Amino acid sequence: MYTSNFSNLLLNVDSYKASHWLQYPPNTEYVSYYIEARGGNFDVLVFGLQAFIKEYLLKPITQHDIDDAEVVLTAHGLPFNRQGWQRLLEKHQGRLPIKIEAVPEGTVLPVGNVICQIVNTDPEFFWLGGYLETALLRAIWYPSTVASVSYFCKQKIKAALEKSSDSLAGIGFKLHDFGARGASSLETVALGGLAHLVNFMGTDSVSALVAAKRWYNVTTMPAFSIPAAEHSTMTSWGKEREVEAFRNMIEQFAGENKIYAVVSDSYDLWNALENIWGTELKELVELKGGTLVVRPDSGDPVEVVCRTLAILAEKFGTTLNSKGYKMLPDCIRIIQGDGINVNSLGRILDAIMASGFSVENVAFGMGGGLLQQVNRDTMSWAMKANAVCIAGEWHDVYKDPITSHAKRSKRGILALVKQADHWQTIEHKALENQQNQLRTVFLNGQLLIDEHFDDIRGRVGL
Template sequence: MTNIILNADSYKASHYRQYPEGTSQVSSYIEPRGGQYDKALFFGLQMFIKSYLTTPLTHQDVDEAKEILEAHGVPFNEAGWRHIVDTHQGFLPIKIQALPEGSVVPISNALVQVINTDPKCAWLTSYVETALLRAIWYPTTVATVSYHCKCIIKRYLGETADSLDGLEFKLHDFGARGATTEEAAAIGGAAHLLNFMGTDTLSAIMAARRNYAATMPGFSIPAAEHSTITAWGKSGEKAAYENMLKQFSGPGKLVAVVSDSYDLWHAIDHIWGEELKSLVENSGGTLVIRPDSGEPVEVVTTTIEKLMDKFGYRTNSKGYRVLPDCVRVIQGDGIAENAIEEILSAMKTKQQSAENIAFGMGGALLQKLDRDTMQFAMKASAVKVKGLWHDVFKDPVTDHGKRSKKGRLAVVNDPVKGVRTVRENDLGGRENLLKTVFKNGQLLIEQSFDEIKANIS
């Protein structure tokens, strides 16, 4: 949707008539209020600004919106939108403050604050809620899910491996085909790449390059799918696997082969572990075997055990068993955050190092989440009426968890209490972590992908 006027909930169109007489400014903020995580990894605002706020509205956009909204049954603020085109050359007269992208902060802190800069456009602050909130909650939630998965994997590597080498390739994005749209795959996939460097979502690569000056933020390897294996027929399963090794294996190379088209255990015990064993061992590269069905915990631990029976293993300094470098496992079926924890816990119990496994995550990474996963909301916290600022807040008696913040806000890093949101007039001499990143059509602070990754702690 290139017309920002129509990138909104329908009822927003009537709100310009609903504010008190003399309202000249409305200040709102975006925060994750709760949900299943205690920390949020903020990401995605710059993508939205570049895509939607740096292209000016035109009178043709206003004409289109007028036709649609009036036919739709809601009032249209034609004078207000024409004023923006004529007075501001079509750029929205708003100021957006935000934390640096890549910030990892406790929930219930303001990530973004928005205010109109033209007193004739007080209605505009909340009008952009639909588009702006969506632009924040989705990539931030994906980045947060990915971040917490990384914390789990890092913990198990720390407990069962000699080093954290390869951590950034331990969770691969398999989610492109399960995303609702290509844009969702691009935005969510880019968020994942803040934490890991493995992806098959090409749209994510392009989003990071176009919006954050990334060079090559993610990587993939040659990999088989069921069609390229079953095309050889059941009797040709060995030939299909052998072809994968001949085509793609070699010194320092990785190749992934789905191995459960028929009988995973037969494939491991006889084809990989006997008939093609010497080819695997002498390739100089790494074969990554992918199971793709069954109960994940049992399948993964049994797969690793059977591969150790056939290819051997070494015991690392922490007492956990590691497959030889020529063979590894990737599990991409049924993977979500809880499944990663369960699989790695079971592997640890069986003295299998986390070095042996990588994961592929699809729907649970890019799709099985929503705005309520982290209870995101954008709320007005202050209004200026007839020259005076007034606090604005909600505190529903039926759900105090939806209580909103009051006043113009700031975010500080308190040496005792950590990162927290305070009233702007209570800043004192402390630095406000909310910086003005956009004003009246101009992107004022631009972050690179590498800078954002460096912010993550």
């Protein structure tokens, strides 16, 4: 009977991959594959490969891995390449004879470009690159898609701040990760949450903080959060004591330079804004210091945010910034964490400004829309073979389905070049004196480039 070992790389695979070693042409020596995002509505922010390499590729294959995989896959109905894996263990001590090239993590580039290329380095193991597709593609598409969604949102927020605010200083905290409870697994939160932190510095996904240290050499705190209420802590007081629940939040968490958030729609948001925050507790909010962040949590976000701004402006007053937009006093702000996604965010930002308010008054929280409501088709990610060496001669490999030209793949060993702001994927043989933006990051079991998270952030501009 086989054991249950999720760390076995031989079992981190689609079933049919186990039969592919028998399907290549005779005398096949090397097979090259590449990964790209073929489409989507926003640019690619590349992230996550180093996490995968450190977690899965640096540990050599063991005899136990081979034995266990043989039991599982043969019982499952697949032929098992026992001789191949055994030879890898004996010849390379279980280290993978492959080369992985990739664009530096944190790079932003248009879809339709190569971002990763993998090829075996020992002709005995021509089948190895393809075997790794399942794990490698997943390792790249998910965190890169989350990072790309987060980056897209940041550009929208940045544009709105440039139009309506005197400062971009707080942009790093304008989109907070609320996605931990809605994600499919702890590793999803770790990878997706960390991908978001390439662009922002606000999160409630603690697993992302652990991931930053585990995979990207972080030694200081990479992101922050604040004390915040949830409905259970507010409704425990009862509807008749909602004022006391809110007062307790002020007493516990207010103070100079402190920030605290209070969900305020447990019963009647408009009453909470007008009569509790705006009347009964207004003076206490002002005297205690710090910043109260009011959090609506239901309703149409465009309507709710704009009406909340209007009520708080009436109660707390406003000033005009140099751009002519209204600013609430420093003691009061809003965070909208319900219904935020790539489609709704722009509408809310436009509505805020159309109402005469600076976007600086509002922060956003994104949960499922950030970490969970993405899939491989969001940006049409694919890993495809692009070249094969048979009996010492290289041949281009590609697919070009007559039924879907969108799935046409690239051919030949690839390189990635950049001139000014223009990115282009070309065949490596056409590189000449241009600099290839793909760097070898993994070679024969060794990580060659060990990125620090700060450097990745620096490429994005955080």
